[in-house]
Amino acid sequence: MTTTQPTRRPDDATRDELVAAGAVVHAGSDSAREWWRDAVIYQVYPRSFADADGDGIGDLPGVTSKLGHLASLGIDALWLSPFYRSPQRDAGYDVADYRDVDPLFGTLDDFDELLAGAHARGIRVIVDLVPNHTSDQHVWFAEALAAAPGSPARARYVFRDGRGPGGDEPPNNWQSIFGGPAWTRLTDPDGTPGQWYLHLFDSTQPDLDWTHPEVRAEFADVLRFWLDRGVDGFRVDVAHGLVKADGLPDWDGHVEMVAGAGDGTADETTGDVEPGAPEDGSTGAGNQGPMFDQDGVHEVYREWHQVLDECDGDRCLVAEAWVEPLSRLARYVRPDEMHQAFNFSFLTTGWDAAALRRVVAASYRANDEVGAPTTWVLSNHDVVRHPSRLGLADPGVRPNGVFATDPQPDEELGLRRARAATLLMLGMPGSAYLYQGEELGLPEHTALPAEVRQDPAFFRTEGAEAGRDGCRVPLPWAADAPGYGFGPTGETWLPQPASFARYAADVQDGVAGSTLELYRAALATRRAEGLGHGGLAWLDAWAGSADVVAYRNRDVVVLANLGTEPVVLPAGTEVLLSSGPVATDRSADPQVRVPADTTVWLRA
Template sequence: MSQHSAPAPSPQLFEQGGSPALAAVAKRRDWWRDAVIYQVYPRSFADSDGDGMGDLEGVRTRLPYLRDLGVDAVWLSPFYASPQADAGYDVADYRAVDPMFGTLLDADALIRDAHRLGLRIIVDLVPNHSSDQHEWFKRALADGPGSPLRERYHFRPGKGKNGELPPNDWESIFGGPAWTRVTEPDGTPGEWYLHLFAPEQPDFNWDHPAVGDEFRSILRFWLDMGVDGFRIDVAHGLVKAAGLPDLGTRDQVKLLGNDVMPFFDQDGVHEIYRQWRRILDEYADAMRPEGPSADGRGRETGGRIFVAEAWTPTIERTANYVRPDELHQAFNFQYLDTPWDAEELRRVIDRTLEAMRPVGAPATWVLSNHDVTRHATRFANPPGLGTQIRLAGDRKLGLRRARAATLLMLALPGSAYIYQGEELGLPDVVDLPDEVRQDPAYFRGAGQDGFRDGCRVPIPWTRTGPSYGFGGGGSWLPQPEGWGELSVEAQTGVPGSTLELYRAALAVRREQPDLGAGDAVEWLRAPEGVLAFRRGAFVCVANTTGESVAMPAYGRMLLASGEVTEAGGEAKVPADTTVWWTQA
């Protein structure tokens, strides 16, 4: 009889300068097909100067931690010059770093250090809208109606006798109308402009050629800096239906991702991405600039990628974004939305793999990000509440399910995304005082209630200190008492801790040839509420029920998210637990 949970990772995996396995992955042109990509939300990751705000230098100093965690790439949320009306997703200058995060030299140092450690860097790109402080928009306002600059956005006269009504009935994702009326230079009420998000985020008009020219130039700027790819914010939103027709319904935010919308997932976006892909394919692999000639100029092309944030009605529509001549990956929001239920998980896994197979793209899997409630809190609450939960729920249950869900995700074929702090088992902070909340949706009464602040609280690095090691002072959002017991320091080297579970899982994933890349699973017979599948010699079992189940012991146990007992060729898998075996 034996019990098994999370073993310590192999010591040789974490050699100074990176592991041989990590280096081998870094040299592959198709590294992204089975990559584990870690999302850094810069303002909440590490603060190097003690001002309470995370920054690029803070990220750079923590790169060895990410190397040792075992991820392949780091995705950075926006750090561009911005008034910060929406935490940097309102960009004023796409070629400058906001002073709160550092300088272009800091960005350059971060990219270079990451590459030396075998890590790739993916940066956010925000092409659907700019800040209202972007030079184009400021000049458009100053020039008045008829200005050529206004054609680069969606300016329209209002409806009604005096133009006092919005041009159509579209609603902002953050609540309220998607239109704001401007005061013209002469002081009179004038035209309206479209903003699918906050009023400080006017939407670009992608029918105007100058917009496309500008973003192709922006791509080249950052590719020349050495970034390994781009995560495209609101990738489904750039093109609007001709004539901007009324939608004819209220509570439009409830339809997002479930229905066809005239401002999302229009077919015209795909020609934009075909143009972008041609640019990306011109560039040498930033991690392997010299190598066998692939383009006649002595450079190894490929290795740089696009990732789409594309909310679409179906997985099949999402697959359109990752056709061979477009983007490389698209976030699987249908999987993120799936409750901890074996039947529903199997359905979305099968449908995802089936949708991606014809276009030759890898599936992607994600459980948390900066826009949704952390899965340790989602799974702590009854299903059906969606991804916008502001209830603590049963913390122990939520963490147990979150750990099991992570092992299930990492066992699936394709690429996986980890959101900073989930490797610590962090829950959402659901009791932030109203006076500290900063999500723009909170200030729009009909919006999303500002739920996103709870997943953006700075992460803890040490047991003690004014910000638990986040920086030398406080933090821009307050961290709860007891945060130190979830810190990196508190969990490092502790058998069974969530951090060590992640480290061990990522180590095993690198060492097992049947994990990661691929496009299929072989489902095995299992009791109701249990998922079991084989991939070569590897077997994964996930018990989503509230009771222990007896399962065959499928060989040598590699890892488990909870305590599993084996005896006589049978394994007792506890409630809400995932187990990995190998038959090799």
């Protein structure tokens, strides 16, 4: 019989050697700083958070009713996904009126009550802004349909004549991110075929033309409307897509909502890239093509920065920009533009120590050059939840949803890795985003039947992609209540899996070792230790380890074991927090063993 030996620290390093900082990746600062530089921000997807009126769809009063939960979690701000008037063809990302609340979610008074309640608890509020496109029910698009080609009403959108005989072919070969052509042809009032309009997403979401002064003036006014109500900032949807290349040239590449991850390796100490790995931290997360990341978007965001500067207080702009390399992403957060940009290169990195070290080092290098924070994220409403993603046989795979007929994630393994990944992320300087339900360890719903799915990506790909419904299932608040306590009637707009009972908030509240209590402890320790505005340096003792990510931030050491064997820590090490159980032997000189797929925070 053979026994597995734990991985010992290199060369039997002493505790002092273990915590000694190696190459400094990010210096950090103790100077005065804006709140968003180190904030932990919680994404609320309103239709799936909490339902107050019993119609099975979450609403703003439901969010207000759960502010105590958010306050006890220890977040600094919440980001509200769209709640504006909308026909809901894309879950509110098809906006018909940017200055009003959809009755599905409540009223403007309900929004004001939510905002006041959050502010009373010290929680700032960021709202979603969708500037790339409107709903086809927006008054502007109705005017455009009623107007003639070349009219001022049509100039607000991207209308073009078709190619070929009779204009029967689309103006170019672009494809929608949701599948199918990115152009739809109108039928004129006399029944004859008319012009085509561009929609990078669903055909009910026509793209605006951001070269038009009226479009730019309108959105500056929308910003002021919500700023005057007291919001603390805006998350900007498809921030890299507003401006298209001149002439709208054909492009032979394939546009995807979420691209796959890479698997390059890097030198752990310096962040320098080994042969065969990308030098810029790229993981394949960037959208490419003439419809994305055009230089003209930066002029828009410089204008918006000035609008925010008109206000009292410290407001922020957050870019949802699927852009690589990271040096291109950093252009969105230059001092006179946006304040944060989601780090999707980090999100799309697989469960690989060297790849994680590489993307972390590259992220700090790019953002430090422009004086911006790095903004970490592991899950959101557009991607498979990370407890399920990391439980796949290949955790570097990035599926657009999971079907019941697909290879299924290992639920136990995925949760263990997810908890470890979260502690690895929350220990790093910068800002961090959490997606609702991840504090409960919620997995993806991978068995939704076709008849309940609502994501337009599922329908436009004719069922080839599962889409995003699996990460949008209503939250479980009470294990024994109908609908797991989502609302008073037990109705839910998407069905919840039976597994949600064991993840419900009420069965985790106050339970030592639960995922909810882990998140609460991590956010409290992060705040107490000042980790969000600290620095990061790799640890020399682990510079050559293929399976360990270890760094020092201020007086805390963060060590993640991504390997298969336990890692032995020096005698006398004080463990502040662990993503899972660690073992301590009973010898006179006890040693701590960190199991596989576990992250620990240590006192250094």
